[in-house]
Amino acid sequence: MKYFGLIWAGLFRKKLRTMLTLMSLWSAFVLLGLLQAVNSLFSGGADFLGANRMITQAKTSFTQPLPIRMMPQIEAVPGVARVSHSQFFGGQYQEGGSFFPQFAVNPQRLFDTYPEWTLSEDAKRNFVSTQDGAIVGKLLAEKYGWKVGDTVPLNSFIWTKADGNRTWEWKIVGIFDGRDSEWKKRTSLMYLNYGQFDEARNPRAKGLAGVFVVRMNDPNQSEKIAALIDEKFENSSDETKTQSEQEFQLGFARQLGDIGLIVNLITSAVFFSILFLTGVSMSQAVRERIPELAILKVLGFKDRTVMLLVLAEAFLLCFIGALTGMLSASLLTTTLPPEFPITTDSRVWIIAGISVIVLSLLIGVPPALRALRIKIVDALAGR
Amino acid sequence: MNTDNKPLVEIRELTKAYVRGKQRVEVLHGINLDIPAGDFVALMGPSGSGKTTLLNLIGGLDSPSSGLLKVQNQRIDDLSSDELAAWRANTVGFIFQSYNLMPVLTAQRNVELPLLLHDMSSSERTKRANVALELVGLSDRNKHKPNELSGGQQQRVAIARALVSDPLILICDEPTGDLDRKTADEVLTLLQQLNSEFGKTIVMVTHDPKAAEYAKRTVHLDKGTLVNEAAH
Numbered sequence: 350m351k352y353f354g355l356i357w358a359g360l361f362r363k364k365l366r367t368m369l370t371l372m373s374l375w376s377a378f379v380l381l382g383l384l385q386a387v388n389s390l391f392s393g394g395a396d397f398l399g400a401n402r403m404i405t406q407a408k409t410s411f412t413q414p415l416p417i418r419m420m421p422q423i424e425a426v427p428g429v430a431r432v433s434h435s436q437f438f439g440g441q442y443q444e445g446g447s448f449f450p451q452f453a454v455n456p457q458r459l460f461d462t463y464p465e466w467t468l469s470e471d472a473k474r475n476f477v478s479t480q481d482g483a484i485v486g487k488l489l490a491e492k493y494g495w496k497v498g499d500t501v502p503l504n505s506f507i508w509t510k511a512d513g514n515r516t517w518e519w520k521i522v523g524i525f526d527g528r529d530s531e532w533k534k535r536t537s538l539m540y541l542n543y544g545q546f547d548e549a550r551n552p553r554a555k556g557l558a559g560v561f562v563v564r565m566n567d568p569n570q571s572e573k574i575a576a577l578i579d580e581k582f583e584n585s586s587d588e589t590k591t592q593s594e595q596e597f598q599l600g601f602a603r604q605l606g607d608i609g610l611i612v613n614l615i616t617s618a619v620f621f622s623i624l625f626l627t628g629v630s631m632s633q634a635v636r637e638r639i640p641e642l643a644i645l646k647v648l649g650f651k652d653r654t655v656m657l658l659v660l661a662e663a664f665l666l667c668f669i670g671a672l673t674g675m676l677s678a679s680l681l682t683t684t685l686p687p688e689f690p691i692t693t694d695s696r697v698w699i700i701a702g703i704s705v706i707v708l709s710l711l712i713g714v715p716p717a718l719r720a721l722r723i724k725i726v727d728a729l730a731g732r
Numbered sequence: 733m734n735t736d737n738k739p740l741v742e743i744r745e746l747t748k749a750y751v752r753g754k755q756r757v758e759v760l761h762g763i764n765l766d767i768p769a770g771d772f773v774a775l776m777g778p779s780g781s782g783k784t785t786l787l788n789l790i791g792g793l794d795s796p797s798s799g800l801l802k803v804q805n806q807r808i809d810d811l812s813s814d815e816l817a818a819w820r821a822n823t824v825g826f827i828f829q830s831y832n833l834m835p836v837l838t839a840q841r842n843v844e845l846p847l848l849l850h851d852m853s854s855s856e857r858t859k860r861a862n863v864a865l866e867l868v869g870l871s872d873r874n875k876h877k878p879n880e881l882s883g884g885q886q887q888r889v890a891i892a893r894a895l896v897s898d899p900l901i902l903i904c905d906e907p908t909g910d911l912d913r914k915t916a917d918e919v920l921t922l923l924q925q926l927n928s929e930f931g932k933t934i935v936m937v938t939h940d941p942k943a944a945e946y947a948k949r950t951v952h953l954d955k956g957t958l959v960n961e962a963a964h
Contacts, residue, residue, distance in 0.1 A: 351848055358836040644832045647793060648846045648893075649821025651814050725793045729828070 356661050370630045374670020377623045381616055382678025385700050386691040388612040401568040404597040405561040405578055408588035414557035415587050423561055428574045430566045433458035436559030440503030449489055450538040453546035462562045465532045472523025480544040483519035486536030487526045497521050510549045628712040631663055635716035642720050643728030656721035663713025671705045738805055739766035740933050746799035748785050759785045760956045772927040772934040774947035782956040783937045790935055791824050791903035792816045821849045825894030829906035831886040833878040839889045840874040846897045864892035884915035904936040908943050920946040
């Protein structure tokens with residue numbers, strides 16, 4: 350600690366160069382923070398999802414809908430408490446407007462399989478009884494200023510009505526919320542009554558449920574129950590694949606591509622260029638200070654101590670860049686709209702911490718070794 | 733301290749050779765020299781005579797190729813790099829022609845540097861640094877950085893830095909080489925005071941005969957050999 354002043358003074362010997370290097374590091378760590386937060390969301394961000402819920406989809410792909418007649422058969426599997434079904438609607442609100450998730454569901458079964466949502470009993474009853482009814486998440490309702498009684502037209506890019514029309518009108522009968530802070534953050538979606546959806550759509554698609562949401566009595570039995578369900582439909586025309594809700598969500602997200610790979614490639618490219626920039630800057634800074642480092646040795650500083658001072662300087666440089674960058678990234682994630690629920694969680698901070706150590710060593714070791722090998726008489730003679 | 737009448741610095745048959753390419757160049761040839769405690773010796777000689785090499789060996793900045801070098805009855809010619817560093821921190825203060833201060837540190841922080849190697853509190857370091865600066869007449873300049881000080885003032889800061897850990901020997905390599913006559917005289921007078929009033933043993937390399945006159949005696953080197961000695 351007594352050397353901190355010396356390290357700090359050495360770091361800011363050339364203020365402009367240090368500030369520019371710090372800005373590069375800052376931008377790299379902002380990017381790291383944001384990209385890894387996205388990665389975190391896709392790789393482990395669905396931890397909040399219920400452990401006692403599974404999704405049964407068509408074995409080939411979740412885009413292949415399963416017939417609704419399978420529901421009682423699934424519900425008959427021992428250990429299954431309740432089954433509902435859900436079909437991705439893919440509607441767009443307003444021309445050029447942003448997408449938000451909508452699912453056509455069985456209103457009587459939705460809250461049995463998703464007890465995390467809260468809705469008044471009146472609204473639940475209205476949802477069941479209104480064929481073209483929809484319930485909207487609180488955040489989504491606030492975003493568009495919707496209230497109960499409003500009619501929302503959605504233009505589906507997947508589903509057409511029997512008359513060829515793609516625009517579906519839905520009447521808002523309730524606004525639901527999450528039972529805790531984690532679920533409250535995720536109320537940017539809409540559930541549609543399957544009634545109107547199935548009745549009005551193209552006859553060829555009638556009776557198709559999409560996927561089944563399976564609620565179990567005991568989450569510890571999930572593997573066994575999944576195997577029983579899939580076994581039941583084995584060698585049929587509708588073979589199934591049953592997996593945890595979290596796995597399903599990740600599979601859904603991965604349709605966009607291997608997010609982890611993309612994020613890691615971008616991050617690596619950024620850090621590779623930062624490595625050269627910072628490494629050159631650090632080496633130059635030490636090269637200019639060879640006589641000063643030699644004087645430290647003259648005064649009695651050991652070779653190893655001078656080497657560690659240079660390494661500490663590299664670490665401090667990376668640490669300041671990383672800390673400011675990560676704090677900025679954290680701040681930025683809090684300002685994002687709720688439909689981008691990314692956060693710089695502990696996993697992202699750990700990645701940043703490891704990056705600081707690796708980067709410090711990569712940029713600090715070469716000049717530190719040079720400092721270690723300084724021969725006093727040669728350095729003082731300018732050799 | 734030296735209690736058995738042995739010289740503080742004892743040099744016997746000291747040689748130093750450098751290897752340049754395939755050639756071995758001997759810079760010092762069998763030097764014999766005694767420096768008693770409290771002495772003030774000027775080392776003079778033409779460029780390339782080996783006076784700075786000898787000074788570096790006495791100050792433990794380099795190791796001899798052969799011979800014996802004792803300081804305070806301790807052989808320093810066979811110490812390892814780390815042992816020499818620790819020895820320098822406790823025994824020697826250095827003053828150079830170009831001051832060699834840290835440009836980013838204030839005068840006080842520069843003077844505190846050698847004390848970082850000793851086990852003492854920050855306040856104790858500051859106190860000692862200020863005492864040393866007061867001794868060289870710069871207590872009012874302790875918050876100034878080197879580029880805010882004149883050459884003479886910078887050399888005084890360097891002297892304060894050399895003194896702050898109370899070393900036995902002061903090693904001075906052309907301490908007035910970059911100074912005008914008047915400032916040089918002030919610095920040399922200060923060194924003389926440190927020698928006479930505080931008993932510091934001083935070994936000084938200089939080209940300047942006037943500077944050498946401040947020493948108690950002058951030792952001449954030529955082509956790596958001691959040629960004569962004169963007392964003042």
